[in-house]
């Protein structure tokens with residue numbers, strides 16, 4: 001099945017989609033556009049009231065520089081901010097699973113990241129989780145590692161869930177810059193963003209010396225093609241994830257591991 005990009009864009013203009021022709025990570029041209037047709041398991045609500053139908057097509061190109069796959073057309077940065085701050089994304093998730101069911105299915109990833117953070121930076125006792133939905137990873141860091149942990153999450157309902165169910169302090173905005181953390185995580189967040197370089201750079205700047213940052217993104221594996229969705233602006237390869245780290249100003253060599261359905265980037269800030 002083939003989809004015409006301009007036609008798709010015209011149909012989707014009111015949904016706030018924009019064409020993306022240069023790489024948001026390394027700046028090179030996007031080439032080799034390919035059509036990826038996604039059968040969404042549920043309607044995608046762009047706002048509480050506006051839904052993209054159940055069956056949607058999304059189109060990706062490949063960066064001629066770093067090799068990342070980039071969705072084009074994609075949600076504009078304004079639409080992304082709107083989408084994740086309203087109840088729309090949560091509504092999309094809730095159609096298939098409640099937070100509790102999601103945690104049962106997705107919990108392995110939080111456990112993997114918590115275990116890795118605790119082994120890499122056992123003596124740094126503060127943790128920030130960026131975009132962590134209901135706060136499961138934060139609770140693990142508090143429970144397993146006796147950490148003081150906070151959640152940064154745009155969605156009101158998710159923050160409420162984290163605070164009432166997991167007893168985790170949750171905020172919509174990042175804390176002041178001067179506050180440093182011994183462990184920082186962003187599980188399956190960067191692929192949703194139009195500005196992953198800026199966000200990763202900001203997270204890295206908040207690491208204490210000797211602290212560890214872990215970010216996971218979905219693996220680009222044909223078996224996991226459902227990862228291609230309107231939500232995922234980027235599909236990373238190992239190389240493009242390393243390029244992202246470089247562009248974000250990370251000077252240490254990050255480790256990249258493929259684990260289950262994710263690529264995991266971890267970096268420990270060297271002690272001066």
Ligand SMILES: [Zn+2]
Nearest residue numbers: 023026063066
């Ligand atoms: Zn690139």
